Amino acid sequence: MELEKMQFLIGFIFSLTTSSILTLIPVWQLIIIPGILSGMINDKVRNAVLSGGLGIITSWTIYAIFGMLSKNLYTILDIFGALIFGPGFGWILLILILLFGFIFGILGGAIGNLIRNLMLKERSQREKK
Amino acid sequence: MRSYRNKTIIKLLIILFFTAVLMIALSFPILGLPSLGGILFPGNGIWKIPGDKNERELLLVPSLSDEVTIIWDEWGVPHIFGSKESDVFFALGYCHAQDRLFQMDMLRRISRGRLSEILGKTALNEDKLYLTAGMEYWGNITLQKALEMEEAGEINFLPTIESYINGINYFIDTHKNSKPLEYHLLNAEPEKFDILDLMSILKFLSFYYTWQYNDLYRFIIYESLKNVNSSWFNELFPKNPFYQIPVCNNYGAFPMSSSSSNDGDSKSSNNLLKIISSFLNNIEKLKSQKYLIETQESRGSNNWVVDGVKSDTGKPILCNDQHWGWILPPYLYETHVVSTDTGLNFYGYTVPGLTWPIVGFNHYIAWGDTIFPADQMDWYYFKTIDDDHYIYNNSIKEFTKVSYEIKVKGEGVVKYDVRYTVHGPVLNDFISTNLRVGPLNDSNIILTAKWVPNQITYEWLAVYKMIHAKNISEFINATRYHDLPPVNIVFADINGNIGIQPTGKVPIRDDSRIPPGYYGNGSLPYNGSNGEGEWIGYVPFDDLPRSLNPTQHYLVSANQIAVGPKYKKYFLQNDYAEGYRARRINHLLNSSEDGTVGVDDMERFHSDINSTMAAAFIPTLIDVVENHYGINPPQEISNVITILKNWDYVMNKDLAGPTIYRKWRDFFRDYTFQDEFTTYMPNFPFRFPKWSILEHLMKTNPNSHWFDNVSTISTVEDRDYIMLKALNRTIQWLGDFYGTSDPTKWRWGDIHKIFFPSISGLSVLGLGPFDGSGEGYTLNPAGADISNGIGYSRGGAAHRLIVDFSNFSNSKSVISGGQSGLLNSKHYSDQAIQLFLNGKYHLTYSEFSLTNFPINAIESITYFKLGGS
16 A cells, blocks of 8 residues: 555544544543644645544544434434524534534644644754754 | 745644634634534533433442332333332432433522522522522521421431432432533533422422412502492402302302402502502513413313212222423423332322422322412511611511622622511512612612411421321321412322312411401502501411312312302402313213213313303303394304304314404403503503403493493493404404404414423424414413414413322323423423323323333333442
């Protein structure tokens, strides 16, 4: 497997696993971390942001399906959706939540990738010296 | 190289900036909602909201003395089995918290004036009112008395109540990361409960049923009419009621159209009239009080019992449906508790936040409650000298004061002092702080309310004894402690006895000081400065009316008058329900061909939507139309009269008859009384006289001055004129509303809706609206105001119970919602949708034990075992 694909896959798995673990911690701002980790693994910016975003969205989708099956979560989403958008719009709320996860994954991926680039350049600079 | 690094850092800073902006935006409340990030992101907020219970759950509790098992049936009703009563009630506390935590919290906060803590300053006036009413204050004093009694060995069950509280708190402690949706919306945390919460909630139940402004409304009518014609007030508030069938049948009966006048004279105070009028105008600005005033008639109940002679089973059948107002979750919670140490095996209804069930059956005795509208509250006015002194009994007296600090969300602490007179708290102070629009504070007159719950009361002892009673004498003896709220307790036992016992503390007033001709018995406010209307005692329990094993073989109460004219001992009540529901139950119980009734009949009666009121009014209307128009009335009149003639008075949502009757009835009342009220009582919140007064006038006095419009000097209107005018207006109004002049299209369910609002107040969390049958005065009540168009019924039966003494397993129950207050639970509204609205019930499974409970009825099991830390 090409290195880039391998990095994408590992970044995706990192993002997915980390965001799944973070659902156990009630501090939502930590959701930036999976993307950063994923971004630091990938060389390419495109792969970094995609693996971060897709990892979170996949993790949250699984979480949502589990929630809907186990405790009727969709009813709550529907009610909350109704409070914001009007009756019958729980699905929009769900999509919006997943979209936010994706966006934070992208932002995290970009941050992680830029940090990686900075660190690598610094290192290569030191090695040259 | 440096350039690359700088570019990268700039890019990083830009992305970090956008990330920070997004995070900050999602961290702050928006559109009245809490921070979206905190509530919407997985792992937080709504994703942690508890749902339905696990199929099997094991809880290790260190404080239990033995194991407890809860079997949850298919309707989410807990059947709690244990060997120690304190453990069983620990489990009940846990169940209440698990299913109704937010509801209990709200009840506790209302009772103790702590709503502002989570709702903010919008609830501040509500808190002030509830603190002024003294439910927490007197709850605390009652609690101290209970502790003294426990210390002295007079009672021994406070540890069981504490165990119940521990059960609630155990749930709160173990579910800190999993709170109901409402807490997320309010950004609040559940707080632990204590025994004072429970005592305060008990007092609040009485507030709901006995706190009243009727004396003040009556005073305005009295003062306003006395100078016009001194007999008019008597006509609106006659001494002997019309069309009442008393609860206790052994004190005589009122003739079905009796009338007799009170003596009336005067005592006048224009200033007082303004003060009271202003007070009422202001009090109606409080949402809770407006609701309390407007739903007075719908806060009733029905209960009835037949003995073995009247029952087709040969054993008593007892029925009850309490009308608490519709809300999700409903106020009542079905419970089955079994404890082997005391032999308790009780099925019935609890109020989450309270330990003991309030009605139900213990397999020896069953009972059901309706409110007995005894007058437990009097209003007094006093002259004040200054802020600290007032005149009482013609001498100067100092106010006593109780200071409160009300925590208001986002506003800090608000200090609030309640001034007390010898006759209760001053209500002006509360009104004058924020709501005042009238001249209330410009006067040196204060209004106070003397209310029975503002003392030590013993209903907590009564219900404990009632649920443990094993025979009728133990039961009746237990009811003597039932001080609050005053209720008609209908009961039956396994030996075939039936009875009804109105209970509650009924004040005896000293009316010797009221001016000649003024109305006593607490019907109008007293002049406290002159020492009027002192309470000199309470009606002794043994002198309260009671019916046991009547020869008619049945007993009925529906908040109607308690006793007939032969009861002379004491004055009991100024107010009572219109009596239409009581008339209907009496009729139904006497309508079977063989004279007996069975469980199926009882189910039918609970859902009965035949309007006794319509049957009282409509035939006269038809007669009037036919007399006036002969055989050729105008087409539009003929169309509606044809519908009314073919109507059987069943308030079915698919019929047009109910719509025409209901709208006509309202116009008929308006055209009869409104002219007098608006002419002589301008600027007064309009309260109409009872419907039974109008029925009586219509049937007995077609030329009554009430039918004459006082604003038309040259014309004298009579009943027929007003009835026809109302009919023409009805046809016009309904034609406009429905957009068609074809009256067959005026479907009742299109204008009369049933809605179950959510306790959160958010309409999206409510259930409905549904097209509604019935009306406020049908046995299955669903009252709604349709004066401005579609009306939403806010009150009706909160539960329905049928206890079959021939076979307890045939006993049935239903509540008007579901067991769970959790929005995503399947038991949030399952009973309302599948059973209640269709007139159906579920079995109680009260006969079964832990070992033989039907497998197919078990939804889940919770085991409480000793252990943990």
